[in-house]
Amino acid sequence: MAGQRRVDDVLWVLRNVRHCAPDPSLRSAAGLARALGVHRAQIGRWESGEVRLTQRHASAYEEVLALPPGSLGAAMEMLRRDVVPTGIDAALAPMEPVPRDDLVDRALAHIEHLLASEPSRAADWWDLADLLCREALVVLRDRDWRDLLDRAFGELEVSYGVAYVQRSMAVARLVGHPRAGAALVDLARSALSDTTRHVYSDYAAALQYVPGPEPVRLLVEQVLSPVGEAPLWASLFVLTTCFRHGRGDGEQRELVARQCYDYVVDTTLSYRVRRCAAVLCATVDPRQAESIAAYVGQLPGGRGVAEVLRFGAVLPSRQRRSLYAACSEAVRRAGLPADDPVFVRLLGRGLWDADSDLRGSALACLMLAPQGTPIGRVVADTLLSAVRGGQLPLAGECLTVLFWICPREALDPLLGLSTDPSTPPDLRHNVMRAAVSAPVGGDRAAYRRTVVAAVERAYADRPGDREAASAACYALGVRGFREDLLDLRDVAVRDGATGWRAECDSWLAVPAHWYPADG
Known part of the structure; x- marks a missing residue:
């Protein structure tokens, strides 16, 4: 089946x-x-x-x-x-046969290019995976595998759209190689222990694609003894995926389920951690989900977590029906099909599934589908209405969708929302991050002016706010606006805004050649 x-x-x-x-x-x-x-x-x-x-x-x-x-x-x-996570082979067979005598030379040429200080394309990573899946004689030192994967994850941080998904899936294939998988486990262990890193979640997410017991063992260790909330959140959602695919032994599952129950009822933890812990609880022992939900629903802020335990959804049923209907209608008005069972499942999963990994893969597929644009427009409008109406949980879930499917025309209103003093601070920061996932389009200069103007407003309003600095510098850094980061850093140094200066420095440290040649 x-x-x-x-x-x-x-x-x-x-x-x-x-x-x-x-x-x-x-x-x-x-x-x-x-x-x-x-x-x-x-x-x-x-x-x-x-x-x-x-x-x-x-x-x-x-x-x-x-x-x-x-x-x-x-x-x-x-x-x-989503169904077969491990292995270096792909859904599509390679473009054309390559004589075996040429395979090693071509693979080594790709590796040399990807380790050099020059931009790459997503196709370069995909081609390397194609070559390695056909030739086991290519031998790399562990250090080279680590350098190669470090660069791949660095490029993922500053990639969008097709370029992001293609790179992500190329990495999924590459870490199916035994030597690459071992290198990734070491890198992920280091990344999950360093809460200052930008890309720890990408390292953690890729562990699901590595065969063998070591990735699960590392994730279990992180869940049982986390170094911080952010690495804990990443470890929870990736371990859920591993358990869903039948990985992990009975003892590991029992220990994790017991620990996750403690996380679910701990009202001092963030909602996203409690939610991921709830999904993991329900995955390990679905029979206990209802009884846990009954108790959690009585705790402060526990209603949303109880919904996750009962229904696996991050929105109440009324909001789910309303948002789904609006998106489906927008797709039909655009003259596109909305009733295929696969599309129906992907749309529902992308709008409200509590499993972060399943939801992310659904949103990635919708982003690449023609239906993604009308869906993004509906969700952007819903976000603006939700903020105006004080429906902050709904607004937060809309942001999750917009991180993947943000239409170009939403850039201006979202950046306006991100600098509006009436927007709640936590939401304001994430709105700015989501806004710059909108495609640049043909006029990069206009896009840049719009983003820079929003960053300048954020700095003028909140020069002492480190979270505002993090979001604003992300908006500049992730899109490669390095000259504007340098200008902002000079202003921060002049004003003694140490938080803003530190965030600028963090993004300026990203190697220029990590910014992809294909977006």
Whole structure:
């Protein structure tokens, strides 16, 4: 059953983009076949799984349907990894056969390029994974694996859209290599012990793709003896994924379940930690979820956690129905399909699933799908209405969606919200971070002016606020506006704003060549 669902989900990606083709003549199998120069029956074979799909097939779809290169393979791999998380192979077979004599040379050339001080593309990482999955004779020193993965995670921090998902899935494949997996466990152990790092969550998330007992052992250690709330949160949601896939022994599950119960009832912890602990409790022992929910619901701030335990959802049923209906209607008004079972499941999961990992993969796939744009517009409007109406939990969940699917036209209103003194401070900071996930589009200069103006307002209003500094410098740093970071740092030094100066320094320390050549 799981295997069939994986096939159906992966193949939905191809069917969906055909049904969403801007040119109606390409939406039928016959019309697309004519454009591709193949027999109509060939489309059916590809989209039914009768024929093993290759990257060449996906590239043909992307070219004819004017889709970003690599977007279909990235979405298909994301869906595949929800069911089969480990392994270096991909949903799509490599583009073309490579003579074995050339494999090692080409792999080493890719590695040399990726270890050099020059920008890379997501396709470079994907090609390396393709080469390594076909040739086991490529041997790297542990230090080289660590340097390679460190760079990959650094690039993930400053990547968006297709470039982010394709890199993320290339990393998922690479750490399936035994030597790479061992290097990642060491890197993740260090990252999860250092709460000052920007990318500890990416290191933790990648552990789910490493086979063997060591990743689970490390995550269990982090859950039982955390060094801080942020690493604890990351370890909880990744360990949930590992347990969901049947990893971990009975003793580990029992110890973790007992500890997570303590986290769930600890009202001094943040909501996101308690929520992730609740999901893990329900994953390990779903029979106890209702009794725990009954108790937690009586605690201060426990209602949302109880909803998670009972329904696995982060929104009450009325809000779930309303938001889902609005998004579905927007998709239909855009002339796009909204009733395919795979899309229905992805939309519901992306809007409200309490499992952070499942929700993230669903949102990544929706971001890459044509339906993502109308969904993002609805969620952005819902966020603005929720803030005006004081519905802060709903606003927070909208932000989670917008981190993945933020339309370009939402940039100005979201940045305005982020500098509005009436917006609650915690929400204000996250709104600014979500706003800059909006695509840059064709006018980078206008985008930059808009972001810089918002950062200047934030500094003028809150020069002593370290959280405001963190969000503002993130907005500049993640988009590579280094000259503006330097200008802001000079102002912070002049004014003695030490928090702002420290945040500027942190982003200025990111190597310039980590910023991807493809966004």
